[in-house]
Amino acid sequence: MTDLAHIRNFSIVAHIDHGKSTLADRLIQTTDTVAARDMKEQLLDAMDIERERGITIKANTVRIDYTAENGEQYVLNLIDTPGHVDFAYEVSRSMRAVEGSLLVVDSTQGVEAQTLANVYQAIDADHDIVPVLNKIDLPASDCERVAEQIEDVIGIDASGAIRVSAKTGEGIRETLEAIVKHLPAPKGTRDAPLKAMLVDSWYDAYLGVIVLVRIMDGVLKKGERIKMMQTGSVHHVDRIGVFRPAMQAVDELGPGEIGFLTASIKQVRDTKVGDTITHEKKGAETPLPGFKPSVPVVFCGLFPVDSAEFEDLRDAIEKLALNDASFSYEMETSAALGFGFRCGFLGLLHLEVIRDRIEREYDIDLITTAPSVIYHIYGRDGEMVELHNPADMPDPSKIDHIEEPRIKATILVPDEFLGDVLKLCQDRRGIQLDLTYAGARAMVVYDLPLNEVVFDFYDRLKSVTKGYASFDYQLTGYREDNLVKMQVLVNDEPVDALSTMVHRDRAEMRGRAMCEKLKDLIPRHMFKIPIQAAIGGKVIARETLSALRKDVTAKCYGGDATRKRKLLDKQKAGKKKMRQFGKVDIPQEAFISALKMDG
The missing domain is CATH 3.30.70.870 (Elongation Factor G (Translational Gtpase), domain 3)
Incomplete structure (x- = not known):
């Protein structure tokens, strides 16, 4: 049992590629949490895809024992969080389980869009924040400029920011000391009824569902019966433990500690993230506030x-x-x-x-199929339905108006690429809200329709700025616009997977681009294939894929021209029949490529 004053719970937040996972590696290595022979790069990124893409997808947790300079023993619970905007939900729930954050900023790149987004989540969760300037071993590192930028853009004091090279291990001891000195100890009462927050859960083929918990009050022991307050289900605890990153069983978890439990739970649906776990008998009266459920976009x-x-x-x-x-x-x-x-x-x-x-x-x-967002469709009778798939759109004569989701996008970009970024946002029907400068970089805030961003906006942004722009967004709500459903017909058959919602003013341009693309992507058949884009019954664009030709007159040498004509007419009739009954095979790549709109 560790007393509360000697526990520190913290997460590492940063933009993508600013060195969170490498810093976590060094903290684990310096404190000898893992034997040297088991140490490897990005130790906490266990999935193959994480290792391949070099990104963190799941937030991972590890318990570190640290002896401070004053000789006292501390238990540090670290949660390594993802940096990418799509996994912001992982970040937000990890924040609620800890009291402080290390804000890692790359001392060569400075503050990026996701740095801002993740710091604001930490500030929302009332965290104490310790700034860390990473990659000081690189020649382009400029700590003074970046510390100034942190103060200007985020507004937290960075004068005492710790300078670290997670690659070489320089500054790691100072980081550990700062965690112990500057981050607060957790609060909690040992004698109160059990209140544990369910931070995450995942399925293991051998143990069933493993639940990651943060104990707020009370003590959780092996063999007890627990109750989930949201679902009301009751379970018997089989095993309790902590991650060092490998699982290690313990007898009990007290207030302020982060660990896991297994209780022969079969379905992860029984474990709702943010739920409160308490004892079946003499449990807590009120649950913890939990967090907002994630909303698919x-x-x-x-x-x-x-x-x-x-x-x-x-x-x-x-x-x-x-x-x-x-x-x-x-x-x-x-x-x-x-x-x-x-x-x-x-x-x-x-x-x-x-x-x-x-x-x-x-x-x-x-x-x-084509990714789409949720539209709100208001009928003439005043009823609203949510449209998830453009193929299910109701009859246009019954629709009063359609609303689409909008986002507030924050883009940080070097000055020389600003014009290209503004043009890209205008092309995507954006409305400029703000433009400010932080040093040599512009911070642009735009109101954009989500369906314009969902596809390839991020790729286009990276290509027009040579990879220097960073982008973050949050949903702001719905707004009415002049939207129509565009269908694609191949050989007069509608292709459901290619139906999309477009703005009426841009429908013709999108339709034409899509038909041209499909003409290149669909392989030629023995008959000619019309490819059309239509809104309702009106065709707005068309391309024709010509047929493959077999030379049926090859065997005619000399003689009357009518012999050749007869063979050609026969072939023509055959192709006409084939076109009526022939099936067009559209390859899988065509679906994805056709929907990626280049400028």
């Missing part, structure tokens, strides 16, 4: 290429949903694609990660 359909794999896909999706509380799904059917699932994600990177994990971990080939 982007929806898309996932269908198996081979319809016989539908049951395998269902198993895969259920297992992934166990580990990811922010991923939602429901069954859907499509005329062209058969049975599949309509899934909700927090953003496009989240979508890509889930898709990659299904294809890799469960070996299922997928067709992904």
